[in-house]
Amino acid sequence: MGNIVKERKSRPVNLDLKTIRFPITAIASILHRISGVITFVSIAILLWLLSLSLSSPDGFQSAAAILDTFFVKLVLWGILTALAYHIVGGIRHLIQDLGYFEELESGAKSAQVSFVIAGVLAVLAGVLVW
Numbered sequence: 762m763g764n765i766v767k768e769r770k771s772r773p774v775n776l777d778l779k780t781i782r783f784p785i786t787a788i789a790s791i792l793h794r795i796s797g798v799i800t801f802v803s804i805a806i807l808l809w810l811l812s813l814s815l816s817s818p819d820g821f822q823s824a825a826a827i828l829d830t831f832f833v834k835l836v837l838w839g840i841l842t843a844l845a846y847h848i849v850g851g852i853r854h855l856i857q858d859l860g861y862f863e864e865l866e867s868g869a870k871s872a873q874v875s876f877v878i879a880g881v882l883a884v885l886a887g888v889l890v891w
C-alpha cells in the first residue's frame with residue numbers, strides 16, 4: 762500500500778483588488794447593468810417631472826425652475842448618458858445574440874466601438890441639456 766500524497770495545487774491567487782484588471786468586455790457588461798438600473802430608477806424621476814409640468818401653468822414654471830439648476834442638469838445629463846450607453850450596449854447584445862462579435866477579439870473591439878459611440882452620444886446629450 763503506497764502512501765497517498767496530497768499535493769497542494771499552487772493556483773494563482775490574487776486578493777489585491779487594486780491590481781485586478783477587468784477585460785474591456787467585462788467592463789462593458791457591468792456598465793450595461795448599471796446603466797439599466799439607472800435608466801429604471803430615472804423613469805420615476807422623469808415621470809414625476811412630466812406630471813408636475815403638465816399639472817398647471819404654475820406646475821410647468823416649477824418644473825422649468827427645477828431643471829434650471831446646474832446640479833439637476835448634471836443629473837439629467839447622467840440619465841441621458843446612461844440611457845445612451847444602455848441602448849448602444851443593448852444593440853451590441855442583440856447583435857451578439859445573432860451570433861456576431863462572440864470571439865474574444867471581435868467582442869473586445871465591439872465593446873470599444875460601443876464606448877466611442879456612447880461617448881459621442883454623451884457629448885450630444887450635454888449639448889441638448891446645456
Ligand code: HEM
Nearest residue numbers: 793794797798800801802804847848849850851852854855
Ligand atoms: C426604459 C428603458 C430601459 C430600462 C429601464 C432597461 C433596464 C434594463 C435592465 C435593468 C437590464 C438588466 C441588466 C442586467 O441584469 O445585466 C436590462 C438588460 C437589457 N437591456 Fe435594457 N432597459 C431599457 C431599455 C433598453 C433598450 C431601449 C434596449 C435596446 C437596445 C435594451 C436592451 C437590453 C438588453 C439586450 C439587455 C440584456 C443584456 C444581457 O443579456 O446581459 N434595453 N435592461
